[in-house]
Amino acid sequence: MNLRQLSTTAPDFEAEFQRVLHWSAETDGAIESRVADILADVKVRGDAAVLEYTARFDRLDARSVAALELTREELKAAFEQITPAQRDALQAAAARVRSYHERQLEACGRSWSYRDEDGTLLGQKVTPLDRVGIYVPGGKAAYPSSVLMNAIPAHVAGVPEIIMVVPTPGGEKNPLVLAAAYVAGVSRAFTVGGAQAVAALAYGTATVPKVDKITGPGNAYVASAKKHVFGQVGIDMIAGPSEILVLADGTTDPDWVAMDLFSQAEHDEMAQSILLSPDADYIAKVRASIEKLLPEMPRKDVIKASLEGRGALILTRSMEEACEISNRIAPEHLEVSSSDPQRWEPLLRHAGAIFLGAYTSESLGDYCAGPNHVLPTSGTARFSSPLGVYDFQKRSSLIEVSESGAQKLGPIAAELAYGEGLQGHARAAEMRLRPEKG
Template identity: 65%
Template sequence: MVNITIKRLDSGSSGFDHALDDLLAWDETSDREIHERVTAILARVRRDGDSALIDTTREFDRCDVASAAELEIPRSQLQAAWEGLSPDGAEALETAAARIRAYAERQAMESWEYREPDGTVLGQQITPLDRVGVYVPGGKAAYPSSVLMNVVPAKVAGVPEIIMVVPTPGGETNPWVLAAAYLAGVDRVFRIGGAQAVGALAYGTETVPRVDKIVGPGNIYVATAKQLVFGQVGIDMIAGPSEILIISDGLTDPDWIAMDLFSQAEHDENAQAILITPDAAHRDAVEASIRRLLPDMERSAVIAASLSSRAALILVRDLDEAAAVANRVAPEHLELSVADPRSLVRKIRNAGAIFMGRYTAEALGDYCAGPNHVLPTGGTARFSSPLGVYDFQKRSSLIFCSADGAAALGRTASRLARGEGLTAHARSAEYRIPKDE
């Protein structure tokens, strides 16, 4: 028997707002001790390069490497992992990769420009990043899907070199992860993880090349390290624990809802699973399904810990209020398990990915639907978006002035510059204005 206690909230109660704030409170990266340890590891990698990577890999991953050359996993090993997959496994990876690529190809930005009557040309030039680092978790679980979701959009964007890092605890590699790296076209793979891997990608070592941007999820040490190296390199986001919020109108099979909640709760003990419904009887039925189905889950202990600490079953007045609460939560994954999801989705402003209708399980988005599963967490969907091709492209403004255009713009720039007291700016613009004007 698995013991769980799931919070029940009612939007009509006087203490609802405070209770919801408490439920959503989460800032794992504020741990001072972890911050200090990560800072020390990053400084060590920046100072000592490869030797620091060798030492930390031995210490934290229990992986005995004798030289920096052994940190790199040869491409022949990636190919062997791919060729060693079962036909069904290879087909699943190929299908997922093709769907992710098809979706990503619709995101790619293109350069553009326009010409003004006096001949001035303005525009925007799109170029890919030169080198990207992809962090792939390798601790509690292995995620080949994460390889595809991070690498395929970068390839579509035209990034010429992709470096992957993945921890190999005890020296063990996961063949699915290596096979996915081979399929997606990763250029180099290193068996390093944790804050030391982030440091290596951010600063570069004798063996690991420095990258322009680091993407991919990781544990608290990885998240903290990404936060600290931001500015030295770009990052995708600071990923927190996985989240799912389900709005149900009460007509979806409660077993489906329970299993969808489990699908994110099984990631780790800090994952968050929330149900919002206007149907009190449905809420009771879902909780009954949770208690009946949980003992048979392989990761029942993890799910139980997650549900007991961070889950909630929320009763609201109607679906309009459900949408309002969902916007306040701004979840990573939002399921609209209702009869008319297209009407309800128009009321959603804050969500990483929205799964519409009773048949659209969030798990499909994790693997093969097509849209990226690297999503904003911890309420950051209020101001950020899923990982996409645009994260691997840069925008440069293009400005070409004709003689007439330089004269016209120069007069405006001169007035504004002198108003700001910046005389050199003004005179620079004025030099392009004909003397007889």
């Protein structure tokens, strides 16, 4: 396999490193234009446009959008249809995801206030969004885990209505996805996908209710549509290709690390898998494991294309330098495959999720550890966070100024307002001042 290997001591390292990282988030112009047309059409024609595009793109004919809605009974039937092992796995994963996000709610999702010594009340009121939409990929790919990761934090945040959309090409419904919607407490679900589903959620139709925010992954058309409707509604993020970065000190079984690199590379050809290690012999062992294990992988062609196109094995001077490079990359998934991961964790500032220790495979985080698997990609972990309870809430400032507080704050506000040339602001503050005693 032609998997690139770099060394931080090489004179051309920086140029080669930048080539590894390069990925353009620009969407194809033809996609942008088509998506804009679909959004405009759904905004004007509503259900009729949704039906037309669903028939065209998903080969699913229906007499009405209402006929595309999945009933609670259908979701329950799907839950009962899957195997007992699948039911147990869904419920166990859902319980862990719920428990984690309930702790998140306790930590950052509550209203708070305090009073100054003069009786002025200041604080923050935290309230859930009224209605959110979650997009779940369908067709060849089916992601029940994405249902849990999007719906459960919204439910924990207190969102009253969770609307799910999922494409079902040819009318083929994935029972695990429907069962996950039942377990996660989805309010309503429609078998609609693509840009038309995003438009229906953003603008509302006669049948699909307008939401306040849209979350969840999708293809290039879905990503473009979410970008277009942002401002009309909130969105979680514009996700790029999946990424994994492994920091290894050479103590983990190289087969484990090779398979962890595969776990992201198998998503698609644009996914990125990188290994950073100060141990040249260990890098050679991981390379040998890759060559040994790849032929047995069902998606070996995708993995090979991903590793050769965007993967890298990078020899560093030390684990400290590996941590510095990791911070520059700001990966979606960061594994610290070390005998002493707690030593390195304080040095790591930017990552969507940090997996500590040899036994913490990224796949456990994807499905059932508890933290959310919807993570920032393409270096955006430098300034953004995993999906969480806080994404389904908004915050209002609380201010109740006492009479005594108005005497203290009024002159300050008036002085600044006059300085900005805003006399109305200044006089509004001054009118509340007590007359000076003669």
